[in-house]
Amino acid sequence: MNPSVTRQAAADLYDAHVMKNYARAALTLVRGRGTRVWDDTGREYLDFTSGIAVNALGHCHPRWVAAVQHQAAELVHTSNLFRNDLQAELARRIVGYAGPGRVFFCNSGAEANEALIKLARLHGVRKAGGEEGRIYEVICARSAFHGRTFGGMSATPQEKIQKGFRPLTPGFVFADLNDLESFRAAINERTAAIFVETIQGEGGVNPCTAEFLIGLRALCNEHKLLLLLDEVQCGIGRTGAFFAFEHAGVRPDAIGMAKALGGGFPIGAIWTGEQAADLFQPGSHGTTFGGTPLACAAALAVLDVLEQEGLVEHVRQSSVAWHAALRALAVEFPNHVRGLRGQGFMVGLQLSLDPAPVIAAAREAGLLVVGAGGNVIRLLPPLNTSVADLDQSVVLLRQALAATR
Numbered sequence: 301m302n303p304s305v306t307r308q309a310a311a312d313l314y315d316a317h318v319m320k321n322y323a324r325a326a327l328t329l330v331r332g333r334g335t336r337v338w339d340d341t342g343r344e345y346l347d348f349t350s351g352i353a354v355n356a357l358g359h360c361h362p363r364w365v366a367a368v369q370h371q372a373a374e375l376v377h378t379s380n381l382f383r384n385d386l387q388a389e390l391a392r393r394i395v396g397y398a399g400p401g402r403v404f405f406c407n408s409g410a411e412a413n414e415a416l417i418k419l420a421r422l423h424g425v426r427k428a429g430g431e432e433g434r435i436y437e438v439i440c441a442r443s444a445f446h447g448r449t450f451g452g453m454s455a456t457p458q459e460k461i462q463k464g465f466r467p468l469t470p471g472f473v474f475a476d477l478n479d480l481e482s483f484r485a486a487i488n489e490r491t492a493a494i495f496v497e498t499i500q501g502e503g504g505v506n507p508c509t510a511e512f513l514i515g516l517r518a519l520c521n522e523h524k525l526l527l528l529l530d531e532v533q534c535g536i537g538r539t540g541a542f543f544a545f546e547h548a549g550v551r552p553d554a555i556g557m558a559k560a561l562g563g564g565f566p567i568g569a570i571w572t573g574e575q576a577a578d579l580f581q582p583g584s585h586g587t588t589f590g591g592t593p594l595a596c597a598a599a600l601a602v603l604d605v606l607e608q609e610g611l612v613e614h615v616r617q618s619s620v621a622w623h624a625a626l627r628a629l630a631v632e633f634p635n636h637v638r639g640l641r642g643q644g645f646m647v648g649l650q651l652s653l654d655p656a657p658v659i660a661a662a663r664e665a666g667l668l669v670v671g672a673g674g675n676v677i678r679l680l681p682p683l684n685t686s687v688a689d690l691d692q693s694v695v696l697l698r699q700a701l702a703a704t705r
């Protein structure tokens with residue numbers, strides 16, 4: 301059959317049966333290798349979406365593929381009725397990065413954040429001497445994004461996300477990112493925790509400043525609140541440190557992570573410091589799939605490659621020249637580009653116009669990028685992206701900007 305007819309039939313099938321909850325590009329991807337993906341017509345793209353900060357090692361890294369293939373033939377899933385050695389090893393490695401404490405495994409970012417929110421409630425109950433419903437408020441940032449579950453959504457004060465789903469989970473209070481006084485003013489006798497993304501992703505790549513994070517740590521210490529950091533997008537090496545909060549030299553009480561942790565295999569986790577590690581007790585929280593041997597093998601492969609290929613260092617070093625080249629686009633296209641935000645391989649090019657046509661033009665030029673709030677184009681290359689591919693992304697973005705002039 302004519303291949304374009306077959307492709308159209310497949311697209312029609314998709315449109316007829318898959319729910320319409322995403323505004324997606326008319327592009328069908330069929331194969332990936334490193335920083336490259338190919339569509340169903342054989343066209344090649346430089347993929348700087350990383351599947352939204354997931355594919356830390358790019359597509360189909362041979363060490364990751366081998367680890368997943370091996371584990372798939374050994375033991376895939378057992379539930380959490382039993383111990384599993386791979387969970388133990390992965391938890392040990394996460395503790396090595398985050399500090400003394402414990403790890404709980406789940407399957408996604410929203411689920412990790414859900415666990416953090418439940419942890420805040422338990423901390424509040426402990427702080428209230430066992431009384432429920434007295435200390436339960438969590439202070440979050442305006443323009444935050446914490447996921448689509450009821451807890452995560454309620455912590456995400458965006459009309460487009462909350463519309464149609466009220467009443468929301470009570471107990472979320474909002475303050476302005478990087479405005480310590482606004483967070484201080486939101487604290488009252490009901491407050492249990494402060495919960496922010498170290499670098500907001502969906503909201504437009506807005507980093508917490510170091511002074512702000514240090515200030516939040518001090519506020520939490522002073523008022524005996526948990527400092528919860530959502531590192532679902534910015535964690536696992538993306539900013540040139542394993543966790544983005546390391547740049548500020550603070551340590552939170554708990555961290556939510558997911559996306560890049562499994563390098564494309566779904567896995568999420570929370571780490572909690574020792575003082576919060578005993579809040580979850582048998583029966584208080586759980587998930588059937590959390591930390592399967594297969595998911596943990598994928599995550600361990602990610603960490604092995606990250607360490608053995610020195611990727612965190614690579615991100616830190618190679619991002620300097622890349623950022624400079626991206627910033628130069630603001631000089632070249634003063635009517636389009638307002639500036640650059642972010643850190644390492646998590647950056648947002650802020651435009652002075654709707655980014656959608658530029659994103660489409662970039663796709664035409666052969667570069668895949670992601671949008672974000674506040675007219676931002678998000679660039680999230682795999683952590684092992686070469687300097688040549690970083691340079692190429694700037695060439696293709698320039699083409700896209702010129703085409704939408």
Ligand SMILES: *Cc1c(COP(=O)(O)O)cnc(C)c1O
Nearest residue numbers: 408409410445446447501532533
């Ligand atoms: C993606 C994301 C989430 C939600 O993760 P899912 O795996 O999609 O549930 C939560 N927080 C942040 C910061 C994210 O970027």
